[in-house]
Amino acid sequence: MPSTMDAFIPGSAPILEYIDNRIMVAVRGNTYLYGTLRSYDQYGNIVLQDTVERVYYRQSYAEAARGLFLVRGQVISSMGRVDPQREHDTHARLQCRAFADVEADADAERQALSDYAQNKPCAV
Amino acid sequence: MATTMAPSNAPASTSLTAVLNKPIELVRLLLDERVHAKMAGGREIYGKLHAFDQHMNLVLEDVEEIVTSLEYDAATKQVAERTETHRYEMLFVRGDVLVVICADNR
Amino acid sequence: MRSTPHHLPPPQLFYSFFKTLIDHEVIVICKNDVRIRGKLISVDQYLSVKLQDIQVLNAERFPQMQSTTTCFIRGSVIRYIELPAAAVDTALLQDAARKACLAQA
Numbered sequence: 001m002p003s004t005m006d007a008f009i010p011g012s013a014p015i016l017e018y019i020d021n022r023i024m025v026a027v028r029g030n031t032y033l034y035g036t037l038r039s040y041d042q043y044g045n046i047v048l049q050d051t052v053e054r055v056y057y058r059q060s061y062a063e064a065a066r067g068l069f070l071v072r073g074q075v076i077s078s079m080g081r082v083d084p085q086r087e088h089d090t091h092a093r094l095q096c097r098a099f100a101d102v103e104a105d106a107d108a109e110r111q112a113l114s115d116y117a118q119n120k121p122c123a124v
Numbered sequence: 125m126a127t128t129m130a131p132s133n134a135p136a137s138t139s140l141t142a143v144l145n146k147p148i149e150l151v152r153l154l155l156d157e158r159v160h161a162k163m164a165g166g167r168e169i170y171g172k173l174h175a176f177d178q179h180m181n182l183v184l185e186d187v188e189e190i191v192t193s194l195e196y197d198a199a200t201k202q203v204a205e206r207t208e209t210h211r212y213e214m215l216f217v218r219g220d221v222l223v224v225i226c227a228d229n230r
Numbered sequence: 231m232r233s234t235p236h237h238l239p240p241p242q243l244f245y246s247f248f249k250t251l252i253d254h255e256v257i258v259i260c261k262n263d264v265r266i267r268g269k270l271i272s273v274d275q276y277l278s279v280k281l282q283d284i285q286v287l288n289a290e291r292f293p294q295m296q297s298t299t300t301c302f303i304r305g306s307v308i309r310y311i312e313l314p315a316a317a318v319d320t321a322l323l324q325d326a327a328r329k330a331c332l333a334q335a
Contacts, residue, residue, distance in 0.1 A: 080299070155327060183244075185320065
């Protein structure tokens, strides 16, 4: 059934082939969700099972288990199938820290950049 | 007939109004020319225009991109400006961040 | 030249163009500055792309993107796509752009 539906769901063809796979979903901002794709609809909304939420800052990251997740299609910027070996290797190289610490660092950088941009003469 | 942006009694000296019914037609006149595009976020692009559409998506050849970006030093908490130049042989540019496009007058 | 009825969407110039580039290697540069090289597998009318055998070119800045091998990138987060120049017929492209513009006028 999904294959016949597919012709009528523009942009969702790539989602179908990820179903029941472990995927990474990059969400607007600095959040990445790793989970098993269980369902999707014509808006690109998806349901992830056994989700782990990760945030990154430079060479460090933080993670938290979140369980079942519905992600709105609108906020998904990219997604891809995860290679478990690569996922392990990548995170082994990075420093694992507390969620709040990583977010605080990322916020500090964002704030510093926006302060700087606001105090400089306007340019297109 | 397409709607004309300029009033019909415009002076004949403004010959461009005869050609340009819509702003997008200026971009058509720039086809196969070297153009200068400014993008949101302080990016400037120079390149030869090969294609565009109504969203101002572009395809440019022999592209030079000049980016002025802000760098944050996590150790000193200082922000510094850095200007970089990138070159691309053939580049598709998404129209949603394009601010200005004109002929390359350098 | 104005044979296209108004209720029909304008011809999707870039959608067709990207379909001709399927199976070629491209570099997608996202608005968050991630640069991803990979083989173009598919494209949709929002110009979202799907890449295979991807490699993140600035992995030192974006280590998080390295865990994936294939990826789907939403059109709206793309800034640039670097194309293989040899695979682009520039004369054909200019002609198509000119025609599409005139058809809309």
